[in-house]
Amino acid sequence: MTGIDYSQKIPNNVDLASDKRLQRALERWQPDYINWWRDMGPSDFNENDVYLRTAVSVERDGWAHFDYVKMPDYRWGIFLTPHEGERQIGFGDHFGETAWQQVPGEYRNWLRRLIVTQADTEPASVEQQRLLGLTAPSLYDLRNLFQVNVEEGRHLWAMVYLLHSYFGKDGREEADELLQRRSGNADQPRILTTFNEPCEDWLSFFCFTMFTDRDGKYQLLSLAESGFDPLARSCRFMLTEEAHHMFVGQTGIARVVRRTCEVMNEHPDACPSEHGAIPLEMIQRYINFWAASSLDLFGAEVSSNSANFFAAGLKGRAYEDKYEDHLVKDDCYELERWDGERITREQVPLRNAMNEVLRDGYVDENLKGVEYWNRECEKAGIPFRFAYPHRRFNRTIGEFAGARFDPQGNAVSEADWQAGQRVWLPTPEDKAYVKSLMRPVTEPGKFAGWIAPPLRGINSQAADFEYVKL
Ligand SMILES: [Fe+2]
Numbered sequence: 380m381t382g383i384d385y386s387q388k389i390p391n392n393v394d395l396a397s398d399k400r401l402q403r404a405l406e407r408w409q410p411d412y413i414n415w416w417r418d419m420g421p422s423d424f425n426e427n428d429v430y431l432r433t434a435v436s437v438e439r440d441g442w443a444h445f446d447y448v449k450m451p452d453y454r455w456g457i458f459l460t461p462h463e464g465e466r467q468i469g470f471g472d473h474f475g476e477t478a479w480q481q482v483p484g485e486y487r488n489w490l491r492r493l494i495v496t497q498a499d500t501e502p503a504s505v506e507q508q509r510l511l512g513l514t515a516p517s518l519y520d521l522r523n524l525f526q527v528n529v530e531e532g533r534h535l536w537a538m539v540y541l542l543h544s545y546f547g548k549d550g551r552e553e554a555d556e557l558l559q560r561r562s563g564n565a566d567q568p569r570i571l572t573t574f575n576e577p578c579e580d581w582l583s584f585f586c587f588t589m590f591t592d593r594d595g596k597y598q599l600l601s602l603a604e605s606g607f608d609p610l611a612r613s614c615r616f617m618l619t620e621e622a623h624h625m626f627v628g629q630t631g632i633a634r635v636v637r638r639t640c641e642v643m644n645e646h647p648d649a650c651p652s653e654h655g656a657i658p659l660e661m662i663q664r665y666i667n668f669w670a671a672s673s674l675d676l677f678g679a680e681v682s683s684n685s686a687n688f689f690a691a692g693l694k695g696r697a698y699e700d701k702y703e704d705h706l707v708k709d710d711c712y713e714l715e716r717w718d719g720e721r722i723t724r725e726q727v728p729l730r731n732a733m734n735e736v737l738r739d740g741y742v743d744e745n746l747k748g749v750e751y752w753n754r755e756c757e758k759a760g761i762p763f764r765f766a767y768p769h770r771r772f773n774r775t776i777g778e779f780a781g782a783r784f785d786p787q788g789n790a791v792s793e794a795d796w797q798a799g800q801r802v803w804l805p806t807p808e809d810k811a812y813v814k815s816l817m818r819p820v821t822e823p824g825k826f827a828g829w830i831a832p833p834l835r836g837i838n839s840q841a842a843d844f845e846y847v848k849l
């Protein structure tokens with residue numbers, strides 16, 4: 380059952396046709412989804428042919444098929460990584476038991492909440508990015524934006540399938556509400572703060588896909604371990620799509636850096652902004668903002684929810700296999716506490732620190748990404764180094780919420796914080812400058828002056844390939 384049936388109204392590899400009630404319910408949700416896409420998805424480009432990849436098989440290789448598609452005709456569907464025989468629960472109090480094919484009654488509310496929280500981020504990011512198509516720096520970038528958008532739409536489908544299939548009436552209501560909340564709307568906001576932040580320029584978009592989509596990756600990794608098997612298999616397939624989103628962010632920033640370094644070498648005595656490039660310090664401020672905001676998405680350092688989710692076998696650690704002990708009943712984790720004046724260290728039960736464990740892996744991966752950008756500077760002979768902000772910096776959730784720390788993690792006074800913000804976070808002038816650069820470039824093979832071309836095309840296409848037919 381690994382092939383995807385595209386003859387169906389809703390493409391799927393879950394034999395949807397055999398469950399008429401479920402099929403009908405999802406087919407009723409489908410037009411609401413398309414209406415949401417037309418209202419809140421990418422503005423203006425719904426009639427254009429876009430060179431997109433679509434899943435044709437969920438097998439490890441060859442799942443992607445590239446062709447021109449109009450976005451509203453994209454075949455959003457339901458794809459799960461196939462059963463690998465009988466799976467066992469890999470962690471927590473149910474370790475070694477057979478994975479659940481149905482929702483265990485006692486965990487129903489927790490599971491629904493986990494799924495809804497993940498689901499809500501998917502349409503939220505599409506909403507945040509809806510106007511970016513109007514200012515894309517190239518057709519290559521425009522296509523990548525739309526690829527990310529349609530796949531976030533598909534991730535919403537993946538979660539809505541779970542809500543419809545396994546949570547009855549309240550699942551269907553949650554699915555409807557996912558199309559009603561709106562990013563940044565004061566009355567009906569999206570659930571998590573980062574997903575209500577405006578993302579109005581391409582530097583923000585690249586930071587978002589680097590840091591915020593990577594949070595998504597880590598949440599999916601932990602849910603891919605879930606004892607609730609349909610959730611685990613949904614998340615596994617989502618992870619294959621997610622990789623491209625982070626590629627867009629990682630290489631997007633690298634290309635901005637490369638272009639700035641070129642300009643700095645051409646005009647060593649001028650500020651890069653005099654020649655239409657984005658100063659490296661300004662890029663660092665954008666990084667600081669999105670990196671800190673995305674760290675919040677993991678939740679509080681010490682969390683009884685995270686302990687409950689782990690104990691229940693609902694949400695594990697990323698790559699749970701690599702650990703020896705999957706029960707972690709007696710282990711402790713040492714973390715930092717802030718009493719308003721001093722940092723102290725404290726041992727907490729490891730199960731209560733699962734958010735922090737997940738965040739650790741995430742931070743390590745980001746550090747590698749920052750080094751990748753530093754190599755761009757090195758190659759150009761520019762002695763600038765980007766830094767990932769300390770995890771105490773500019774946090775609004777958890778131990779350090781609202782406290783004042785600089786990007787190196789030192790506590791600072793309120794006055795120093797106020798003064799430092801201009802150096803550490805995007806200023807109104809930065810935003811105005813970056814915005815002034817956001818003019819669309821639509822000629823195939825051409826790029827805006829603030830960003831270098833990519834090293835290679837999508838699906839090995841030539842440099843002047845027409846990724847979007849305007
Ligand atoms: Fe996603």
Ligand SMILES: [Fe+2]
Binds near residue numbers: 531592595621624
């Ligand atoms: Fe994503």
